[in-house]
Amino acid sequence: MSALTIGLLGFGTVGKGVYETISKHQGRLQAIFGKEVKVSAILVKNVSKHSVPDDDVLLTDDFQEIIELPKLDVVIDAIVGREPGYTYLRQAILRGCHVITANKEMFAFHGSELARLAKEHNVSLGFEATVGGGIPIIQTIKQLLNANKIERIEGILNGTSNFILTSMREENLSFEEALKIAQEKGYAEADPKNDIEGYDAFFKAVVLSELVFGKAPAQETSVREGITDITIEQIRMADSLGLKFKHVASIEREKDAIRCTVKPVLTAEAHPLYRVEGVQNAVSIDADIVGNISLQGPGAGMFPTASAIIEDLIHVGRTDIPSVFEEGKSEWTVLDEPVWIIWGDANAGLPEGCEIISKVSKDVFIFKASLEAVSLLDTSDLKAYQVLGDYAPAVKENKQVQTV
Amino acid sequence: MSALTIGLLGFGTVGKGVYETISKHQGRLQAIFGKEVKVSAILVKNVSKHSVPDDDVLLTDDFQEIIELPKLDVVIDAIVGREPGYTYLRQAILRGCHVITANKEMFAFHGSELARLAKEHNVSLGFEATVGGGIPIIQTIKQLLNANKIERIEGILNGTSNFILTSMREENLSFEEALKIAQEKGYAEADPKNDIEGYDAFFKAVVLSELVFGKAPAQETSVREGITDITIEQIRMADSLGLKFKHVASIEREKDAIRCTVKPVLTAEAHPLYRVEGVQNAVSIDADIVGNISLQGPGAGMFPTASAIIEDLIHVGRTDIPSVFEEGKSEWTVLDEPVWIIWGDANAGLPEGCEIISKVSKDVFIFKASLEAVSLLDTSDLKAYQVLGDYAPAVKENKQVQTV
Numbered sequence: 099m100s101a102l103t104i105g106l107l108g109f110g111t112v113g114k115g116v117y118e119t120i121s122k123h124q125g126r127l128q129a130i131f132g133k134e135v136k137v138s139a140i141l142v143k144n145v146s147k148h149s150v151p152d153d154d155v156l157l158t159d160d161f162q163e164i165i166e167l168p169k170l171d172v173v174i175d176a177i178v179g180r181e182p183g184y185t186y187l188r189q190a191i192l193r194g195c196h197v198i199t200a201n202k203e204m205f206a207f208h209g210s211e212l213a214r215l216a217k218e219h220n221v222s223l224g225f226e227a228t229v230g231g232g233i234p235i236i237q238t239i240k241q242l243l244n245a246n247k248i249e250r251i252e253g254i255l256n257g258t259s260n261f262i263l264t265s266m267r268e269e270n271l272s273f274e275e276a277l278k279i280a281q282e283k284g285y286a287e288a289d290p291k292n293d294i295e296g297y298d299a300f301f302k303a304v305v306l307s308e309l310v311f312g313k314a315p316a317q318e319t320s321v322r323e324g325i326t327d328i329t330i331e332q333i334r335m336a337d338s339l340g341l342k343f344k345h346v347a348s349i350e351r352e353k354d355a356i357r358c359t360v361k362p363v364l365t366a367e368a369h370p371l372y373r374v375e376g377v378q379n380a381v382s383i384d385a386d387i388v389g390n391i392s393l394q395g396p397g398a399g400m401f402p403t404a405s406a407i408i409e410d411l412i413h414v415g416r417t418d419i420p421s422v423f424e425e426g427k428s429e430w431t432v433l434d435e436p437v438w439i440i441w442g443d444a445n446a447g448l449p450e451g452c453e454i455i456s457k458v459s460k461d462v463f464i465f466k467a468s469l470e471a472v473s474l475l476d477t478s479d480l481k482a483y484q485v486l487g488d489y490a491p492a493v494k495e496n497k498q499v500q501t502v
Numbered sequence: 503m504s505a506l507t508i509g510l511l512g513f514g515t516v517g518k519g520v521y522e523t524i525s526k527h528q529g530r531l532q533a534i535f536g537k538e539v540k541v542s543a544i545l546v547k548n549v550s551k552h553s554v555p556d557d558d559v560l561l562t563d564d565f566q567e568i569i570e571l572p573k574l575d576v577v578i579d580a581i582v583g584r585e586p587g588y589t590y591l592r593q594a595i596l597r598g599c600h601v602i603t604a605n606k607e608m609f610a611f612h613g614s615e616l617a618r619l620a621k622e623h624n625v626s627l628g629f630e631a632t633v634g635g636g637i638p639i640i641q642t643i644k645q646l647l648n649a650n651k652i653e654r655i656e657g658i659l660n661g662t663s664n665f666i667l668t669s670m671r672e673e674n675l676s677f678e679e680a681l682k683i684a685q686e687k688g689y690a691e692a693d694p695k696n697d698i699e700g701y702d703a704f705f706k707a708v709v710l711s712e713l714v715f716g717k718a719p720a721q722e723t724s725v726r727e728g729i730t731d732i733t734i735e736q737i738r739m740a741d742s743l744g745l746k747f748k749h750v751a752s753i754e755r756e757k758d759a760i761r762c763t764v765k766p767v768l769t770a771e772a773h774p775l776y777r778v779e780g781v782q783n784a785v786s787i788d789a790d791i792v793g794n795i796s797l798q799g800p801g802a803g804m805f806p807t808a809s810a811i812i813e814d815l816i817h818v819g820r821t822d823i824p825s826v827f828e829e830g831k832s833e834w835t836v837l838d839e840p841v842w843i844i845w846g847d848a849n850a851g852l853p854e855g856c857e858i859i860s861k862v863s864k865d866v867f868i869f870k871a872s873l874e875a876v877s878l879l880d881t882s883d884l885k886a887y888q889v890l891g892d893y894a895p896a897v898k899e900n901k902q903v904q905t906v
């Protein structure tokens with residue numbers, strides 16, 4: 099019987115993980131597909147850097163050689179950047195190949211277009227690896243959507259920035275020191291901008307927004323803010339209040355638009371993301387029937403990411419159950435005014451409508467205010483961080499806090 | 503077009519939740535199935551206690567009336583106990599109906615038999631609601647099994663006993679006081695034995711064992727121990743050591759057999775189950791390729807459980823991807839000797855091979871020993887609890903600990 103033939107784009111961390119996993123678990127895959135599963139061709143940028151893992155595998159820097167192979171069932175995208183990934187996957191779908199991608203940047207920009215095209219051409223489109231590495235987030239959300247309407251997702255979607263925040267707090271390091279360790283350990287790239295400025299998390303949030311709400315987040319209300327401003331002094335102060343800084347992506351519906359916010363916040367112990375440490379990723383999903391579900395696991399890495407791709411591979415050729423929403427049927431709960439902690443001379447410039455809860459020290463205040471009010475803050479002198487999770491009791495109990 | 507016709511067995515908490523959810527989300531279900539989804543008949547024990555929710559629904563105490571309906575596509579089991587549930591679902595499968603069950607006791611005993619029968623008759627068998635209520639544990643495990651071999655599962659699978667342990671610690675209550683509150687809140691039955699003695703968690707562990715390893719746990723090595731012996735003094739002592747009591751079910755492979763243990767243990771902060779509080783359930787899954795994944799959410803309740811059943815309903819008629827294991831291919835890691843905390847006059851009767859790490863007070867010791875060594879303890883005078891999660895650092899840091 100002829101094999102299931104795969105074209106693998108990229109042979110870096112993820113590509114190598116996929117190749118090795120397919121070889122190592124060939125028996126399991128054969129039992130599932132009833133035939134051999136074979137990577138026939140690998141695309142790289144620089145052929146001379148690589149050696150062919152098996153004699154009968156085509157290693158090439160020319161995608162045309164792959165797309166014109168006489169037999170090609172699945173194309174797996176593990177290269178970097180919006181292009182040429184998008185163009186290659188389009189071509190693959192037009193040829194009738196199933197496609198799977200780990201490339202979140204590309205998918206954040208072109209996911210809905212590829213989904214439309216894949217449906218039109220009756221092929222599968224797998225993207226489990228684009229969000230949360232090895233955690234089956236996409237699959238779980240699809241599953242929940244069958245019976246639930248999802249109201250909000252909050253997640254720690256970038257392991258590098260979470261590792262940096264954890265190291266700063268646990269090892270008492272500066273941001274720069276923690277970043278350096280992350281680079282030494284291979285968690286952060288030489289150019290870490292994507293991770294620490296929140297671009298990577300934002301791409302993933304866009305993928306989740308499209309999946310859950312059927313559209314991308316609104317540009318006007320969306321926020322992408324990194325963790326580079328956080329100081330060890332702020333972390334220590336938060337610690338003394340029982341709070342931890344986390345770089346949280348949140349995706350929620352606001353009337354007709356989707357608001358997506360990637361920014362550092364302070365989490366209280368009751369919050370599902372409070373205890374997510376190191377390179378771990380996690381998501382907390384609020385759904386109307388089931389309530390809150392949270393998932394945690396390895397958000398990146400060679401084998402966790404390969405595992406997600408293999409799961410997509412196994413679903414190749416199976417039609418998804420359509421997600422259907424009854425629009426306008428559920429009431430969107432309006433959040434109470436959130437609690438914030440502000441650093442700076444708050445007396446000078448607190449926006450109107452802020453209710454001060456307590457003064458922690460001469461330049462640190464805890465207060466309640468709407469998102470809108472805080473957005474009017476003059477941020478050159480003041481920096482406000484939102485507190486997630488039920489925090490009131492901790493404020494009351496904290497012995498150091500004096501009411502203003 | 504004719505409707506998808508459902509026979510609902512039981513109209514208690516779960517049955518009512520399913521009925522209401524099907525009514526409320528009829529639009530969503532119709533869009534998915536392309537036809538009406540209709541509960542045609544409901545089975546109860548005592549008809550006079552109930553009123554028919556809709557005029558055209560048959561309410562009966564006679565299963566024969568349901569199984570002989572001219573049209574019947576799906577039977578949902580939300581009744582209690584091993585029988586008559588098993589007999590009814592057998593009959594339903596033999597007639598060619600898809601079946602879905604929330605009845606974990608029945609499924610723990612007859613799950614593999616029903617699975618065989620369902621396969622033979624080419625019908626679906628859904629059991630998401632038997633473990634972890636609304637958390638999609640079964641679906642996630644099936645998904646992970648596609649690419650991974652699962653090595654161990656640890657879970658907090660009974661919300662009632664977790665609620666009691668949390669209340670004891672947080673509110674400083676005795677076991678009896680906490681149980682009374684659980685009963686007042688409707689978390690515990692009038693007869694709470696199933697929950698507090700670990701039967702309910704053990705049933706769920708058996709279901710997981712069958713799903714993950716293809717067989718039930720070995721009777722000889724399995725343990726089912728409740729939480730009734732735990733005192734508030736022990737909880738306070740554990741607290742001072744940075745540990746929390748949790749009632750944990752663990753399912754793992756040991757050579758050719760499956761060992762399933764349901765017992766109170768002490769969790770250290772690093773352990774994935776340490777922060778699971780109140781009626782929440784959670785599982786932590788160790789898989790060979792992806793690593794550790796954990797899931798947390800509502801383990802019971804009317805709508806979470808209904809959500810799981812509706813998810814199964816939506817998969818009705820879809821063939822599962824077969825789970826295939828390559829037996830004998832992975833090395834089973836042998837755990838280091840676990841750490842234990844023992845209450846009682848340990849000097850008098852510590853079993854051979856125990857290595858004392860420190861003495862916390864005159865009758866509380868921390869030591870290392872194999873499971874086997876501890877099983878030889880004379881338990882009338884001594885009570886040892888295993889510590890889960892990396893604990894060594896906390897022992898070192900604890901100022902109160904004096905080395906023996």
Ligand SMILES: NC(=O)c1ccc[n+]([C@@H]2O[C@H](COP(=O)([O-])OP(=O)(O)OC[C@H]3O[C@@H](n4cnc5c(N)ncnc54)[C@H](OP(=O)(O)O)[C@@H]3O)[C@@H](O)[C@H]2O)c1
Pocket residue numbers: 107108109110111112113141142143144145147159175176177178179181182200201202203227228231397398399400403
């Ligand atoms: N690393 C993770 O843990 C992880 C997790 C989830 C998702 N992802 C995503 O997966 C993708 C791959 O990540 P990675 O970590 O494996 O990256 P990587 O180690 O940098 O490898 C990228 C591979 O793609 C090839 N490549 C890049 N641009 C190409 C082009 N224009 N044409 C042909 N080949 C090209 C490179 O070829 P050369 O080897 O010749 O340079 C290299 O083999 C990215 O989109 C990333 O965002 C990564």
Ligand SMILES: NC(=O)c1ccc[n+]([C@@H]2O[C@H](COP(=O)([O-])OP(=O)(O)OC[C@H]3O[C@@H](n4cnc5c(N)ncnc54)[C@H](OP(=O)(O)O)[C@@H]3O)[C@@H](O)[C@H]2O)c1
Pocket residue numbers: 511512513514515516517545546547548549551563579580581582583585586604605606607631632635801802803804807
């Ligand atoms: N409650 C949860 O959160 C939850 C979560 C997961 C799984 N489950 C499982 O789901 C099942 C139902 O739980 P529940 O909480 O809904 O129980 P429940 O409130 O006690 O309701 C049980 C229902 O089943 C009917 N029934 C019991 N035995 C019967 C028999 N022999 N013949 C016909 N009808 C019978 C009862 O009829 P009458 O009303 O006439 O007495 C009642 O309507 C159990 O197996 C439970 O373990 C429950």
